[in-house]
Amino acid sequence: MTARLARLGSALTPLAGVVVLLALWQLLHLSGAVDALLLPAPEAMMRALWNGFVTGPMAFDFLQTVWRTTLAFGIAAVIGIPTGIVLGASPQLYRSVEFVVDFFRSTPASAMFPLFLVLFGVGDEAKIYVASFGALLVILFNVAYGVMNARKTRILAARSMGASPARIMRDVIFWESLPQTFIGLRNGVSLALVIIIVAEMFIGSSDGLGHRLIEAQMLFRMPTMYAAIFAAGALGYGLNWLFALLERRVVHWGGR
Amino acid sequence: MTAALRVAHPRPYAPDAEITIRGLRKTFAGSPVYEGFDLDVPKGAVVSVFGPNGCGKSTLINMVSGLMPHDGGQILFSGKTIAQTRLAYVFQNYREALFPWLRAIENIRYPLRLMGLPKHEQDRRIERLLATMEVRFDLSRYPYELSGGQQQTVSIMRALVVEPEVLFLDEPFSALDYEMTLAMRDRLQRVFMETGVTMMLVSHDLEEAIYMADRILLLTRRPTRIAAYLDFSAPRPRSAETLTDPAFVALKREALEIFQREVRA
Structure with a gap:
């Protein structure tokens, strides 16, 4: 009995922070230290979230953001992984493009908005491509490093067994690069989400979580704004969790 | 070509050799590691390679096994080239291999x-x-x-x-604890008795080098030469008793003397 209680207790431990945060929020709201208009009760935020998803447009906004992020990330992965493998396989080739990759990887993707707007107009393309661009470089960089840092002993082992360079690439280096590739994918999807949300705010959008956020702010619908922030946070957290899960499944040998 | 080789290396080809190395040459960063190195590894024998740190024990079997290129000389397997021979290699670091x-x-x-x-x-x-x-x-x-x-x-x-026709092992047990090392030596010995595969074994442990081997190749400091190529013909299966056998003890003392002379040299 006590063991079961202890287990339940340890399962609930991670929720303690959430409870404390909500309690502080509620207290701050009740104390009146902050204008109730700026900081509504948590309950008001949750009601706005519920209404937004059930009867309002927020479910659609959420799905639009998910869809754009998925497309942006998909494009980035489809281009980034093979390119990263090719570049990583030839350190000399990688060194020749390293500066360009590092430069654009360090450039804030938001600085590219105007360029992509000019190139692709104000539609979805500009948003998706600029997010792809940001995520692509992160993924490519990590994949290339994963390939370059493949364990020399494993490559030697495969060669000593008579594996051709193509087989070594497919049977050894690809797998060796997977842990680092997943780091790239996880960072890439997070970055894609950030860029998509910002793009939805500022590049003529009529839907998406970013749009909902900025609209609620302009109309001073604070509970809706908090609800949209929460939805965006949950989306980011969910994506990260999904990739962590996928990584544990695929790279089962990681860190062991 | 054979004639020229004979002039340069008068050492004749041993007919019962599995591996014949003649005039092997290898240079690292301008300093020679191997220079005109000759060696015969008898067919169906276990040859242990032992020598001072950095003398190129692993380099030797890496070159012979084709994992590392050599700068000159010839390595043949019963007269065949490496491409015509089935070789296998066991790495020290199994975790990474x-x-x-x-x-x-x-x-x-x-x-x-x-x-x-x-x-x-x-x-x-x-x-x-x-x-x-x-x-x-x-x-x-x-x-x-x-x-x-x-x-x-x-x-x-x-x-x-x-x-494989030849099995190369580069300090295969050095990452294991002592108890496991003893068990693995016996497992490897059993494999050898059952298959009779020719083995080249690099070891940093003199006791192990002798215990496992038919021939013990003692190397000098760089540039590496053969300090001695000893025979150990105790019957197999060898066991813990072998380690206290007078022949074993005497050979170990002799090998140790040669080793210490080479380290001081």
Whole structure:
């Protein structure tokens, strides 16, 4: 009995922070230290979230953001992984493009908005491509490093067994690069989400979580704004969790 | 070409040699490691390679096994080139040599897949090997789920499954604890007795080098030459008693004297 209680207790431990945060929020709201208009009760935020998803447009906004992020990330992965493998396989080739990759990887993707707007107009393309661009470089960089840092002993082992360079690439280096590739994918999807949300705010959008956020702010619908922030946070957290899960499944040998 | 070689290296080709090395040359960063190095490894013998730190023990078997290029000289396997010979290699660091994304049994199967053998032939060879090795752990596990000794056993099986003509082992037990090392030596000895495969074994432990070997190759400091090429013909299977046998003790003393002379030289 006590063991079961202890287990339940340890399962609930991670929720303690959430409870404390909500309690502080509620207290701050009740104390009146902050204008109730700026900081509504948590309950008001949750009601706005519920209404937004059930009867309002927020479910659609959420799905639009998910869809754009998925497309942006998909494009980035489809281009980034093979390119990263090719570049990583030839350190000399990688060194020749390293500066360009590092430069654009360090450039804030938001600085590219105007360029992509000019190139692709104000539609979805500009948003998706600029997010792809940001995520692509992160993924490519990590994949290339994963390939370059493949364990020399494993490559030697495969060669000593008579594996051709193509087989070594497919049977050894690809797998060796997977842990680092997943780091790239996880960072890439997070970055894609950030860029998509910002793009939805500022590049003529009529839907998406970013749009909902900025609209609620302009109309001073604070509970809706908090609800949209929460939805965006949950989306980011969910994506990260999904990739962590996928990584544990695929790279089962990681860190062991 | 043969004539020229004979002039440069008067040492004749031994007919019973599995590996014939003549005039081997290797330079690292301008300083010679091997210069006109000759060696015969008898067919079906275990040859231990022992010598001072950095003398190029691993370099030698890496060159002979083709993992590392050499700058000059000739290495033949019963008169054949390396491309015509089936070789296998066991690395010191099994953790980095096995493929952690494959189950142990698939690691063992991998070289057979590379050879393009049909599935039933792969299974047949693995079955035969399992019978020799007396494996008592679950081969459907991943390498990281196995102990160090089990992982190195998988490595050795992966090397043996192709039925190599020569097996190279680079300090295969140095990452294992003493108890496991003793068990693995005996396992490897059993493999040798059953298959009679020619082995070149690098060891940093003189006792192990002698215990395992038919011939002990003692090397000098760089540029590396043969300090001595000793015989040890104690009957197999050897056991803990072998280690206290007067012949073993005498040979170990002799080898140690040669080694110390070379280290001081």
